[in-house]
Amino acid sequence: xxxxxxKEHFRKHSLPTPFYPRMAELSQDSxxxxxxxxxxxxxxxxxxxxxxxxxxxxxxMDLSPMSKYRIRGQDAEAFFDRxxxxxxxxxxxxxxxxxxxxxxxxxxxDDGTIFRFGEHDYRxxxxxxxxxxxxxxxAGFDVDITDETEGVAALSVQGPTSFAVLSKMGxxxxxxxxxxxxxxxxxxxxxxxxxxxxxxxxxxxxxWVGGSKALTLWDELFEAGKHYGIRAIGTHALDIARIEAxxxxxxxxxxxxxxxxxxxxxxxxxxxxxxxLVHLDxxxxxxxxxxxxxxxxxxxxxxxxxxxxxNKPAHASYIFHGRKKVAGVVTSAVWSPTCKQNIAFASLExxxxxxxxxxxxxxxxxxxxxxxxxxxxxxxHDEPFWSPPRRRATPPxxx
Amino acid sequence: xxxxxxxxxxxxxxxxxxxAYLAKSGLNVLIVERNPYIGGATVSRELYEGWTYTNCSYVxxxxxxxxxxxxxxxxxxxxxxxxxxxxxxxxxxxxxxxYTNHEVKRREFAxxxxxxxxxxxxxxxxVMRYCRFIRPFLLRTPADPTSFKPKDLSELFFLxxxxxxxxEEELYEFIRFFTxxxxxxxxxxxxxxxxxxxLSGSGxxxxxxxxxxxxxxxxxxxxxxxxxxxxxxxxxxxxxxxGSLAKALAGALQEHGGELRTDAPVAQIRxxxxxTKGVVLESGEEIDAPIVVSNLDAKRTxxxxxxxxxxxxxxxxxxxxxKIKGSSGKLNIALDGLPEFPQFPVGCPLIKGDLHITENxxxxxxxxxxxxxxxxxKWPYVDMMIPTLTDPTxxxxxxxxxxxxxxYCPAKLADGDWTPDKREAFGQTVIDxxxxxxxxxxxxxxxxxVRTPHEIEAEVGLTAGNIxxxxxxxxxxxxxxxxxxxxxxxxxxxxxxxxxxxxxxGGGVMAAPGANAAREILADLGRENITPEDFGDD
Numbered sequence: 001x002x003x004x005x006x007k008e009h010f011r012k013h014s015l016p017t018p019f020y021p022r023m024a025e026l027s028q029d030s031x032x033x034x035x036x037x038x039x040x041x042x043x044x045x046x047x048x049x050x051x052x053x054x055x056x057x058x059x060x061m062d063l064s065p066m067s068k069y070r071i072r073g074q075d076a077e078a079f080f081d082r083x084x085x086x087x088x089x090x091x092x093x094x095x096x097x098x099x100x101x102x103x104x105x106x107x108x109x110d111d112g113t114i115f116r117f118g119e120h121d122y123r124x125x126x127x128x129x130x131x132x133x134x135x136x137x138x139a140g141f142d143v144d145i146t147d148e149t150e151g152v153a154a155l156s157v158q159g160p161t162s163f164a165v166l167s168k169m170g171x172x173x174x175x176x177x178x179x180x181x182x183x184x185x186x187x188x189x190x191x192x193x194x195x196x197x198x199x200x201x202x203x204x205x206x207x208w209v210g211g212s213k214a215l216t217l218w219d220e221l222f223e224a225g226k227h228y229g230i231r232a233i234g235t236h237a238l239d240i241a242r243i244e245a246x247x248x249x250x251x252x253x254x255x256x257x258x259x260x261x262x263x264x265x266x267x268x269x270x271x272x273x274x275x276x277l278v279h280l281d282x283x284x285x286x287x288x289x290x291x292x293x294x295x296x297x298x299x300x301x302x303x304x305x306x307x308x309x310x311n312k313p314a315h316a317s318y319i320f321h322g323r324k325k326v327a328g329v330v331t332s333a334v335w336s337p338t339c340k341q342n343i344a345f346a347s348l349e350x351x352x353x354x355x356x357x358x359x360x361x362x363x364x365x366x367x368x369x370x371x372x373x374x375x376x377x378x379x380x381h382d383e384p385f386w387s388p389p390r391r392r393a394t395p396p397x398x399x
Numbered sequence: 400x401x402x403x404x405x406x407x408x409x410x411x412x413x414x415x416x417x418x419a420y421l422a423k424s425g426l427n428v429l430i431v432e433r434n435p436y437i438g439g440a441t442v443s444r445e446l447y448e449g450w451t452y453t454n455c456s457y458v459x460x461x462x463x464x465x466x467x468x469x470x471x472x473x474x475x476x477x478x479x480x481x482x483x484x485x486x487x488x489x490x491x492x493x494x495x496x497x498y499t500n501h502e503v504k505r506r507e508f509a510x511x512x513x514x515x516x517x518x519x520x521x522x523x524x525x526v527m528r529y530c531r532f533i534r535p536f537l538l539r540t541p542a543d544p545t546s547f548k549p550k551d552l553s554e555l556f557f558l559x560x561x562x563x564x565x566x567e568e569e570l571y572e573f574i575r576f577f578t579x580x581x582x583x584x585x586x587x588x589x590x591x592x593x594x595x596x597x598l599s600g601s602g603x604x605x606x607x608x609x610x611x612x613x614x615x616x617x618x619x620x621x622x623x624x625x626x627x628x629x630x631x632x633x634x635x636x637x638x639x640x641x642g643s644l645a646k647a648l649a650g651a652l653q654e655h656g657g658e659l660r661t662d663a664p665v666a667q668i669r670x671x672x673x674x675t676k677g678v679v680l681e682s683g684e685e686i687d688a689p690i691v692v693s694n695l696d697a698k699r700t701x702x703x704x705x706x707x708x709x710x711x712x713x714x715x716x717x718x719x720x721x722k723i724k725g726s727s728g729k730l731n732i733a734l735d736g737l738p739e740f741p742q743f744p745v746g747c748p749l750i751k752g753d754l755h756i757t758e759n760x761x762x763x764x765x766x767x768x769x770x771x772x773x774x775x776x777k778w779p780y781v782d783m784m785i786p787t788l789t790d791p792t793x794x795x796x797x798x799x800x801x802x803x804x805x806x807y808c809p810a811k812l813a814d815g816d817w818t819p820d821k822r823e824a825f826g827q828t829v830i831d832x833x834x835x836x837x838x839x840x841x842x843x844x845x846x847x848x849v850r851t852p853h854e855i856e857a858e859v860g861l862t863a864g865n866i867x868x869x870x871x872x873x874x875x876x877x878x879x880x881x882x883x884x885x886x887x888x889x890x891x892x893x894x895x896x897x898x899x900x901x902x903x904x905g906g907g908v909m910a911a912p913g914a915n916a917a918r919e920i921l922a923d924l925g926r927e928n929i930t931p932e933d934f935g936d937d
Contacts (some may be wrong), residue, residue: 003509003516007493007744010507013500037502105568132517147513258520261527262937263566 001131001147014039017064018153018214026232033235036129036149038065041234048337050237054200055338055386057229057399058161060221061238063154063206064214067129071122073143080114080122083137083286085269087279093118096180096197099277100269101133106290107257107266109133111250111274113197115182123148127250133258137286153214157221158204158241161228163396166194166205169224174205175395188216199238201245203390203397228399243334243343246305246384248272253303253331253345267347268294271301301328301347304356305385308342309376311335314361319346322358323375330361339385342376356380403429403658405690405920406678407898408665408704409860411439414694415648416913417898417920419470421692422657424917424926429686430657431678433664433860437649439694440859440866441908443642447846450800451793452731453640453786454848455859456866457802458482458753460625460634461907462644463538465931466914475650477643481627481635482789485752487597488836492742495597496749512591522588522598529573530624530631532565535933537624537904537911540919541878541886577873581615582760592759599763600755603780603806605866605906607724609767610760614872621871621907634753636786640793644908668693668895670709675894690894690924692916696861696868696901697721697881700890714891717882721901722870725810725852725863726770730803730829733845737785737799738837751788756781756832766807773813775825775851778832780806799843805829810852810863817853825851867906868899877903888916889923896920 009015014034017023023041024030031042040062043050053059071079081088086099093116100111110133112126124130134145157165166174177183177196185192190213198204209217222230242249250256254267268291269278278291308314314333321327328348336343344361359378364371390397407418410432418430436442440455459479467477485497495511498504509516535557542554565573576584581602585595599610602619609615627633637643649659666683668691669676677687693700701710701718743749757763757780766776782804787794794800808825826849834840852864861868869875878886880903888896898916900906918930 001513002511003506003513005506005510007510007747009510010496010498010503010744010747013502034502037506129517129520131513132515132521135514259524261524261531263564 003147003150017062018211019062019064019155019218022215022218023062023232031234035065035235036067040065041232043234043236044232047234047236050231050233051240051337053229053231053233054159054202054237054241056160057231058157058159058165058225059200059231059233059237060225061156061158061233061235063156064152066149066154067126068148068152069124069126069130069134070146070148071124071134071143073120073141075141076120076122076143079138079141079143081282082141082284083134084114085278085285085287085291087282088114091116094182096182096195100272100274101137102269102287102291103257104287104290105257105266106268106287106294107260108254108269108272108274109257111248115195117182128256128258151211153209153211153217155207155217155221156198156204157207158198158200158202159229160203160390160397161225161230161399162204164398165221165225165228165230168228169220178394179392188213192217199245199247200241201247201384201387201391202241203388203393239332240334240337243332243345244336244338244384244386246387248303248345249332253347264300267301267303268299270294270299271303271347273303299350302350303331303345303347305381306330306344306346306359306361306378307381307385308344308361308363308378310363310374311342312363312365312374312376313342314344314363314376317344317361317363319348319378320360320362321354323360325354327354327359336385341385343381343385344378346378401677401687401689403427403686403688405429405692406431406686406688407692407694408668408678409433409439409694409899410437410645410649410659410661411694411899412441412645412648412908412910413899413913414439414692415645415652416466416470416910417692417694417917418657419648419652419655420914420917420930421920422652422655423470424921424929428652428657429688430652430659431663431665431680431686432659432661434858435662437659437661438642438645440855440861441641441645442859443640446731446848447733449795449798450733450846451640451642452800452848453637453642453793453802454731454850455729455855456641456908457784457786457804458634459637459641459644459908460622460627460632461909462625463909463911463914463931464626465538465934466910469931470648470651471654472644472647472651475647475654476639477647478638479627479635480638480789481630481633482752482784484749485754486743486749487593487755487758488740488742489593489758490835494742494749495593496747497597497752498748508594511593512589515589515591515594518588525572526620526623527631528565528569529576529620531936532561532573533620534624535561535935536877537909538914538931538933540888540915541880541903543884543887544878576620577617578613579616580611580613581619582610584616584619596757596759596763597755599760600757600780600782603763604782604804605727606871607726607770607807609764611764612767617873617876618871621905625907625909636790638790638792640786640790641908648910665704668705670706670892670895673893675892690896690920692896692898692920693890694899694913696723696865696899697897698723698862699860700897700901709892711891714882714885717885721881722872722875723862723865723868724870725856725865726807727864727866728775728805728808728825728852729848729850729855730801730805730826731848731850732801732803733794733847734799734801734843735845736797736839736843737788738801738840738843740837742836750785752784754781754783756836770807770809773809773811775808775828776806777828779808779829781829781833783833803829803833808851810856817851822849822851822854825849868901869905871905876905880905888912888919
């Protein structure tokens with residue numbers, strides 16, 4: 001399979017997504033970054049305001065750069081069951097499941113969401129490009145794999161008024177859509193798919209259309225949302241929300257196994273706190289043998305959510321046992337505007353005799369160019385920092 | 400009393416590096432060079448007025464940054480400038496480009512194969528793992544695996560530790576890697592013939608082997624393990640041509656009081672009672688020194704400038720059997736303007752890098768078949784660059800210089816010796832091939848320097864014109880380079896050493912052999928080690 005680029009593709013490093021014309025109008029500082037080859041907004045106007053759109057009203061983020069693959073065929077379920085760690089027989093048509101997949105060494109290649117459209121029809125959304133991995137993994141399975149990244153445009157619509165906005169748009173029946181459910185609507189001669197999914201830990205949906213309908217969708221959505229606090233957001237705001245929600249991010253909280261050069265820099269699902277996704281009772285899946293061994297022998301690391309004293313985010317801090325022995329490093333950190341907590345994820349080395357009740361962060365922070373250092377006590381937090389009931393309420397509330 | 404503590408033979412980059420370190424340590428050092436100019440194969444000469452050629456080696460990446468820094472080469476005038484771009488052109492008018500931006504590079508691969516665009520990530524990660532393994536060994540003396548000396552044991556331990564750190568799975572792969580062909584290696588990742596051909600070049604350059612020959616996978620790695628300012632795998636131009644590298648090293652040598660004599664070909668290394676005494680020049684002049692370091696390849700060192708009666712039979716035999724095959728030639732072309740390559744869109748940066756015209760393994764293997772048949776390739780592998788698009792010093796403004804590395808070109812032809820006519824015919828084959836892609840190329844040619852292995856041997860002194868001073872095959876690497884038992888830079892006669900690419904870690908303009916040899920010489924003299932250690936990765 002070849003991608004449909006012409007020789008001229010080199011003229012811009014990052015390509016515009018189908019929503020770019022609208023986003024460019026809103027972007028106050030033209031602050032973009034490259035997300036897998038596409039222009040993605042850091043923010044449009046103000047990160048804080050955009051963050052509060054997620055938690056207070058309705059946020060809209062362009063998800064189009066996400067790597068998307070369509071997997072169709074008689075063996076599609078068996079193929080996924082073999083590739084990912086989760087028991088895929090439990091994922092029914094019309095449902096979405098989050099999973100990780102591993103290499104033979106039981107180390108995480110990537111994480112992503114699997115959409116089951118029909119009996120033999122799936123979509124995989126992943127952080128990394130996975131075309132080659134899908135090809136390798138599909139050997140012997142009757143499946144057809146196509147890259148849909150370019151053709152499918154997607155918006156993440158998240159926040160307490162998101163349901164109200166979609167209802168206002170006329171998406172009738174959406175009130176019965178449960179978390180991780182999928183519903184399709186006819187849309188201006190094409191199709192609009194809505195899934196009740198997201199990366200914010202809040203009430204929210206993801207909207208998927210063909211690229212040619214993208215601007216229509218954007219316009220109708222913003223028209224419907226104008227009395228509901230709708231706001232376009234960039235990735236900076238999302239990053240705060242996803243840490244509050246306890247969601248790890250490939251590339252931030254772990255390095256995908258196919259990109260790790262140094263020994264022990266990869267991570268197993270257990271080491272990322274994703275043991276709940278590993279169904280060792282499945283007969284066979286890639287990495288199973290190594291994961292059984294790890295289960296017996298123990299893991300090298302554990303990923304913990306930390307509630308840290310004080311208000312200074314522990315970016316890239318070392319975490320210590322008893323302020324003496326290095327226990328690990330912070331992988332993501334942020335001040336939570338909703339919880340009013342100083343929160344972080346940290347990857348800690350596992351040592352049996354080190355309890356987790358005397359953890360300290362060594363935090364460096366800057367004031368007027370001057371660096372200061374402070375020690376803060378950390379407490380391990382088992383639950384997501386933020387998980388409001390509206391996240392699961394069906395039918396959802398209007399705000 | 401000797402005027403000199405040490406004499407280094409051959410002012411190529413390794414000889415100069417070695418001499419610079421010896422001088423820096425406080426020794427009285429003389430380096431003798433047979434040509435009227437220095438540099439060996441890192442040489443830039445003006446053969447056509449206004450144009451500087453980079454006559455032999457033409458790009459830099461492997462030069463050890465530790466040496467670059469340690470010998471103040473920047474202050475002595477060296478600047479290595481990375482170039483962007485590069486492409487493999489196809490007969491159909493398409494190409495596979497190598498862009499510096501990750502995403503653009505990926506799209507370019509995806510234009511040919513979506514699978515390969517992803518696979519390139521996995522390939523790069525694996526190659527980087529191996530590079531990371533090998534790099535620390537470049538500035539270390541190989542352990543003698545048969546020795547129980549503490550130093551060798553500690554080196555072997557270091558090797559073991561690094562192997563362990565590769566991880567179990569990678570260790571298997573790595574061991575396979577050393578004996579694989581570059582085609583087999585790339586087949587593990589890629590499906591597109593063009594992608595594979597484009598990536599295989601690094602496994603063939605300077606090597607008298609084809610893409611399907613075992614051992615070529617390592618040669619690929621050898622070309623990937625360099626960096627420019629930490630950008631691993633990047634290559635650049637030495638500003639002013641590769642000769643600036645030799646000039647900077649000579650500057651470092653002179654800064655530390657070393658002496659340099661050109662037009663001083665050595666006839667023989669003098670040995671008396673099993674000890675090195677100095678050298679005798681072809682002029683008959685004798686120069687005494689208790690230490691003589693040869694920067695010539697092992698064959699030339701032991702069979703040409705040493706008396707075989709002074710050597711153990713084993714060394715003579717090993718030298719006779721040393722693998723040093725000639726496989727490449729070089730064209731340096733003065734151009735009246737920039738050649739057009741119409742397959743590139745206007746403004747495309749790919750022309751600034753290395754351009755190639757072999758688009759599949761079949762072409763490369765057929766090119767190699769020609770070499771086996773004792774003739775130059777009818778459709779050659781070329782590594783062609785236009786340094787003047789990056790370096791403003793090499794030609795007048797608006798004019799250009801093209802450097803064309805050509806493979807395969809045998810040292811000996813099936814129909815007898817090289818003659819000027821045959822050399823011109825070889826050059827014409829290459830020019831005709833390039834002109835297939837560039838309609839105005841021939842009209843722009845003002846002057847061409849054509850070098851076959853014959854010229855490279857005659858002018859530079861590399862046996863058979865082998866650019867690495869000996870094949871980079873597994874049996875001639877690490878503690879087997881150049882020969883088993885002689886991999887620690889010491890020759891078979893007391894006071895005699897080797898410092899060329901013929902020793903570990905081999906060729907590619909690293910300057911590592913020169914520095915490593917200096918470390919051993921200083922150790923033998925009981926002097927402090929002043930050669931640099933690897934910067935380290937972690």
